[in-house]
Each structure stands twice: as structure tokens, then as C-alpha cells.
Amino acid sequence: MLSVVPQREVIALWAKWYEVRGTLAAYDWFRPKAERKLWPRFVWKDFVPQKYSFTTWQDVKGRLETKATKDMLGYMDMDQNCPLCKSNIEPAYHHFLKCNKTREVWTAIKGWLGLRVTINTIPSAIKWMTKKKASVVIRKTRRLALMTVVSLTWRTQNSLVHEGTSFEPKHIIFEVKKLAYATLYTIYPHDYVQMYLGV
Known part of the structure; x- marks a missing residue:
């Protein structure tokens, strides 16, 4: 020119x-x-405990260590089955969303929050939750629930593999609700939270 x-x-x-x-x-x-990334604004929030944000960040970036990734690094003699359900090869999305044990957790949490959407991947869930209109209490609860389930599922699976503990879906569901209520009660009046989430 x-x-x-x-x-x-x-x-x-x-x-x-x-x-x-x-x-x-x-x-x-x-x-x-570049492609617009919704997850950084979703994951890093002041009201979400950093350990849950960090685990979710690792999952979204594909950096959580699984048996499938260890196999690529040369750990050929490892059992490739999911430690929770013992059936499928274990990529990261399997033990968060597709495993029978974790599906029980997601079903209960989705029912509690009134979600009728099928969650296929964590990034797609973040995208849907970012765009879906709801009250501020519900939006924060969805965010907390997603990241808490990811983190607790990951930690529980590691405890199962390395320490021989058991995976109890009811315990994870209880911990997710406990964290959500405790966090929201520090931000909003109890009546306001209970109006949206119940007791």
C-alpha cells in the first residue's frame, strides 16, 4: 500500500x-x-476457596494427572481402569462426569440446583453457567458446586488410589452443600439464601 x-x-x-x-x-x-476464554473469569473469584479454583483450573487446562496421562509418560504397567467404577479407561472427563459413582454426585447436585442440562465437559459446563441467567445466589452456588465437586472428586480419587480410602458420593454431596451454605451465609442474609436454596 x-x-x-x-x-x-x-x-x-x-x-x-x-x-x-x-x-x-x-x-x-x-x-x-483469539478464541474468547470464559473460564478464567469463572474460576478465579474471591468467594471461592483457592484450592477448588486451582483444581478446576488444572482440569480446564488439561493438567490434572490421570492414569491415561501417566501411560503417555511411560508408566506402562499401570492399571488403566477407573479406580472408582473399575470399568472404563480413565481420562480426566471420565472420573468427573462419566463414572457411575461421580454421576450419582452430579445427579444430586443438579437436582438441588434445579439444573436440567447435561454436562459433558467441565469447560462446557462453565460456558453454560456463564451464559445462563439466574439470581446472583444461584449463579454463585452453581460456581461453588461445580468447582467443589471437581476438587473433592479429584482428592477423593487420589485418596482411594494412594491410601485405600472409600469413595462416598453422599459425603461429597454433603461437603458441596456445606461449603455453598457457609460461603453464601457470609455474603448474604440467611433468609435471602434460603429463599433461593431452601434450608
């Missing part, structure tokens, strides 16, 4: 652009566009 068009015309075009759109529009035009 500069070699074909005289410099005066280029300066005139830029001046016209600047008058109409400004410097920010010029930078936006030159800046490469």
Missing part, C-alpha cells in the same frame, strides 16, 4: 481513521484475534 499510494494520501487515510475510530480501534484491527 505504501509503495503504490503517495505518503500524503496514507497520512490522510490514517487521520480520517483516527477521527472516526480512535487509537484503540487501530490496535484492535492489528491485534490477532
Whole structure:
């Protein structure tokens, strides 16, 4: 463009652009566009305990260690079955969403929150929860519940594998509700929280 068009015309075009759109529009035009990520704003919130945010962040980024990833790193002699249900090969999304044991947890939590959506992956759940309109109490509860289930499922599975403890879905459901109520009661009046979530 500069070699074909005289410099005066280029300066005139830029001046016209600047008058109409400004410097920010010029930078936006030159800046490469990337896919918009919804999960950073979803995961990192002050009211969510950092240990739950961190585990969810690791899962969304694909950095949680599973038997499938250990197999890729050379741990060939490991049992590739899910330690919870003993049936399927264990990628990360299996033990959070597809395993029979964790599905029991999700069914109870979704029923408690009135969710009728099928959750296939954690990023798709984050995308849906970000875009779905609801009261502030329900939005915060959904966020807390998702990240708490991910973290507690991950920790419970590791305890099962390394320490031989048992996986109790009712315990995880209780812990999710306990954290949600405790957190929300510090932010909002009890009556306001109970109006949306019940007792």
C-alpha cells in the first residue's frame, strides 16, 4: 500500500481513521484475534476457596494427572481402569462426569440446583453457567458446586488410589452443600439464601 499510494494520501487515510475510530480501534484491527476464554473469569473469584479454583483450573487446562496421562509418560504397567467404577479407561472427563459413582454426585447436585442440562465437559459446563441467567445466589452456588465437586472428586480419587480410602458420593454431596451454605451465609442474609436454596 505504501509503495503504490503517495505518503500524503496514507497520512490522510490514517487521520480520517483516527477521527472516526480512535487509537484503540487501530490496535484492535492489528491485534490477532483469539478464541474468547470464559473460564478464567469463572474460576478465579474471591468467594471461592483457592484450592477448588486451582483444581478446576488444572482440569480446564488439561493438567490434572490421570492414569491415561501417566501411560503417555511411560508408566506402562499401570492399571488403566477407573479406580472408582473399575470399568472404563480413565481420562480426566471420565472420573468427573462419566463414572457411575461421580454421576450419582452430579445427579444430586443438579437436582438441588434445579439444573436440567447435561454436562459433558467441565469447560462446557462453565460456558453454560456463564451464559445462563439466574439470581446472583444461584449463579454463585452453581460456581461453588461445580468447582467443589471437581476438587473433592479429584482428592477423593487420589485418596482411594494412594491410601485405600472409600469413595462416598453422599459425603461429597454433603461437603458441596456445606461449603455453598457457609460461603453464601457470609455474603448474604440467611433468609435471602434460603429463599433461593431452601434450608
